[in-house]
Amino acid sequence: ASNTEMRCLRPLRHSGDIDLIDILWRQDIDLGAGREVFDYCQRQKEHELQQQREQEEDKRLQQQREQEKALLAQLQLDEETGEFVPRLATSGQPLQTATSAAPSQVIQDVSFTVDGDALSFDECMQLLAETFPLVEATETTSSCLDAAVALAPNSSHIMMKSDPPALTQLPLLTAPLPSQRTSPDLEQAWMELLSLPELQQCLNMQMEDTRELTGGYLPTNTTPEVQDPNYSFYPLPNLEEVASNTADVCPPEFINTFEESFPNIAPLDHLNQMTLKAPDLNTHFSADTFCDIFYPDVVNTKVTSVTLPCGQGNGGNSLAEIPNKPTFTPMELQDLSPGDTFDRDNKPEIMTECPDSDSGVSVEASSYSSSPEKSMYGDRSFGGYSDSDMDEMDSNPGSAQSDYSEMFSLSFQPDGLQTPLSVLPQQRDKELKHGKTEPDDETGHSESPFTKDKKRRRSEKRLSRDEQRAKALQIPFTVDMIIDLPVDDFNEMMSKHQLNEAQLALVRDIRRRGKNKVAAQNCRKRKMENITELEYDLDSLKEEKERLQTEKTKNDSSLRKTKQQLNTLYLEVFGLLRDEEGKPYSPLEYSLQQTTDGTVFLVPRIKKTLSKKKDS
DNA sequence: GGGCATTGTCATTGA
DNA sequence: TTTCAATGACAATGC
Numbered sequence: 001a002s003n004t005e006m007r008c009l010r011p012l013r014h015s016g017d018i019d020l021i022d023i024l025w026r027q028d029i030d031l032g033a034g035r036e037v038f039d040y041c042q043r044q045k046e047h048e049l050q051q052q053r054e055q056e057e058d059k060r061l062q063q064q065r066e067q068e069k070a071l072l073a074q075l076q077l078d079e080e081t082g083e084f085v086p087r088l089a090t091s092g093q094p095l096q097t098a099t100s101a102a103p104s105q106v107i108q109d110v111s112f113t114v115d116g117d118a119l120s121f122d123e124c125m126q127l128l129a130e131t132f133p134l135v136e137a138t139e140t141t142s143s144c145l146d147a148a149v150a151l152a153p154n155s156s157h158i159m160m161k162s163d164p165p166a167l168t169q170l171p172l173l174t175a176p177l178p179s180q181r182t183s184p185d186l187e188q189a190w191m192e193l194l195s196l197p198e199l200q201q202c203l204n205m206q207m208e209d210t211r212e213l214t215g216g217y218l219p220t221n222t223t224p225e226v227q228d229p230n231y232s233f234y235p236l237p238n239l240e241e242v243a244s245n246t247a248d249v250c251p252p253e254f255i256n257t258f259e260e261s262f263p264n265i266a267p268l269d270h271l272n273q274m275t276l277k278a279p280d281l282n283t284h285f286s287a288d289t290f291c292d293i294f295y296p297d298v299v300n301t302k303v304t305s306v307t308l309p310c311g312q313g314n315g316g317n318s319l320a321e322i323p324n325k326p327t328f329t330p331m332e333l334q335d336l337s338p339g340d341t342f343d344r345d346n347k348p349e350i351m352t353e354c355p356d357s358d359s360g361v362s363v364e365a366s367s368y369s370s371s372p373e374k375s376m377y378g379d380r381s382f383g384g385y386s387d388s389d390m391d392e393m394d395s396n397p398g399s400a401q402s403d404y405s406e407m408f409s410l411s412f413q414p415d416g417l418q419t420p421l422s423v424l425p426q427q428r429d430k431e432l433k434h435g436k437t438e439p440d441d442e443t444g445h446s447e448s449p450f451t452k453d454k455k456r457r458r459s460e461k462r463l464s465r466d467e468q469r470a471k472a473l474q475i476p477f478t479v480d481m482i483i484d485l486p487v488d489d490f491n492e493m494m495s496k497h498q499l500n501e502a503q504l505a506l507v508r509d510i511r512r513r514g515k516n517k518v519a520a521q522n523c524r525k526r527k528m529e530n531i532t533e534l535e536y537d538l539d540s541l542k543e544e545k546e547r548l549q550t551e552k553t554k555n556d557s558s559l560r561k562t563k564q565q566l567n568t569l570y571l572e573v574f575g576l577l578r579d580e581e582g583k584p585y586s587p588l589e590y591s592l593q594q595t596t597d598g599t600v601f602l603v604p605r606i607k608k609t610l611s612k613k614k615d616s
Numbered sequence: 617g618g619g620c621a622t623t624g625t626c627a628t629t630g631a
Numbered sequence: 632t633t634t635c636a637a638t639g640a641c642a643a644t645g646c
Contacts, residue, residue, distance in 0.1 A: 487634075487635085515635075515636080516637095519636055519637060519638085520637090520638080522636085523636085523638055523639095524638095526637085526638095527638085
């Protein structure tokens with residue numbers, strides 16, 4: 001099963017899919033999720049495989065039980081002859097042989113029939129004594145380990161790692177018979193046994209002793225703090241590790257049960273450490289048999305990375321379910337950079353809710369605010385504005401905005417979201433400064449004289465102010481909706497929500513201001529258009545005037561010329577006229593006049609003058 | 617510091 | 632009577 005799993009995993013890890021995994025992982029980071037999310041999915045698959053493996057193991061254990069019953073008599077005989085130690089010492093078989101010979105025949109003591117009730121320490125010790133009579137006969141429980149170490153000094157680290165199993169391995173080594181496996185009762189008894197703090201302390205003391213004997217060959221996880229009997233958590237992982245290393249001694253079922261009994265244990269760490277220990281173990285033992293024995297379900301994938309050919313399984317998840325990953329040490333928290341960042345990014349309120357924190361936290365908290373707009377809006381909602389606040393707040397003193405400000409300060413003082421911001425003046429000032437400098441940074445040239453950018457910035461600032469007011473009163477509509485919706489839709493929208501007086505007044509004012517703002521813009525636009533149009537008309541009229549003046553001048557000239565021609569023609573015609581004596585008429589005495597029908601008469605001026613005199 | 621342009625807002629008016 | 636657009640007037644702001 002492990003090989004199959006490795007074959008399944010290797011293509012993923014070594015082909016081009018690794019890039020895809022990394023890409024997905026980075027995307028998860030961007031989304032606020034860590035690599036653990038991805039790993040968890042993978043571990044879920046591994047967990048399923050391990051469950052199948054456990055089922056196979058159960059079947060195998062059932063067969064072993066039958067064999068145990070058959071060999072029960074021989075086991076008793078061995079106890080009577082007392083040849084445990086000699087067989088172990090004189091057999092000359094390496095430890096791996098003994099352990100691998102009966103990997104799953106461990107603590108299956110026939111007499112280990114304990115009720116489900118809790119066991120006392122004395123009872124457990126008695127139980128151990130009954131289980132390992134030889135050890136009891138020679139020494140106490142603590143000395144049993146020493147004996148084991150003395151018997152197999154080269155493999156002492158193995159024995160150390162499996163302190164309780166080491167106890168159980170003694171009869172196993174002397175009597176490599178498949179002992180019966182009373183699964184539920186036995187597991188329950190082991191769980192209770194290992195959960196006893198006295199026993200844990202005792203085992204820790206034994207581990208201390210064995211470490212001294214082996215010259216500090218013990219794995220690194222058994223740090224001095226582990227030796228501290230008062231340290232409640234660390235002894236248990238040791239036991240768990242022991243159980244995992246000697247999975248046949250403490251079957252996976254029990255390990256699971258044990259893990260459930262101690263959810264606070266951090267098994268992953270120990271798994272990792274076990275991974276590091278694997279090569280050392282491999283130097284002393286046959287890797288195949290050893291891994292089958294000591295890494296049945298745990299350490300699988302990581303062991304394979306250490307070139308151990310025992311890739312049996314993925315059972316790591318049996319011990320360490322990723323979601324159930326328990327407490328971290330501070331160093332672990334620091335190492336979890338993606339998740340750490342994610343957590344901090346997703347908990348700004350926690351940061352901001354700690355105004356009394358030290359400067360470092362506070363400064364960082366400011367950057368974790370959900371949005372500058374939100375914080376600024378929060379600032380707006382409170383009284384006690386600074387000058388900078390008022391500058392940003394309102395350019396219209398005496399307008400309704402100040403009233404709203406007072407109103408907001410009353411209505412939103414107890415708001416949990418706003419309150420922390422109000423008590424962070426430095427942060428607020430920082431945000432305000434940031435908000436003021438940001439537009440310049442956006443344009444890239446703070447001294448930009450372009451009017452469009454300035455207009456845009458102003459418009460955004462004004463709009464955001466309306467949005468701030470709306471949010472301050474928790475208006476369930478957007479400013480755009482309030483302003484742009486038709487009257488019917490607006491009224492319908494308002495009727496669907498129950499708003500208080502302040503909210504209604506604010507909505508009405510926002511709508512009025514927004515409408516009036518647009519109207520003013522349109523009005524000014526129309527005004528400018530009218531001015532432009534009038535200027536165009538003026539130009540047109542000026543052109544017309546010039547054209548008319550030119551035409552008038554032209555007409556005057558033509559008229560003058562026509563008159564001159566007419567005068568010339570008159571004199572010419574008048575000069576051709578002769579009286580009865582053949583003499584020309586004097587222009588002073590006669591004139592030519594034309595009637596309406598075109599007839600021309602020569603009229604004497606004198607007569608005319610005389611007739612006028614006569615008429616007068 | 618004053619002038620100018622732009623913009624938002626208020627008050628008023630008329631449709 | 633209410634609503635809304637239009638507009639004059641004022642103030643704030645930035646250049």
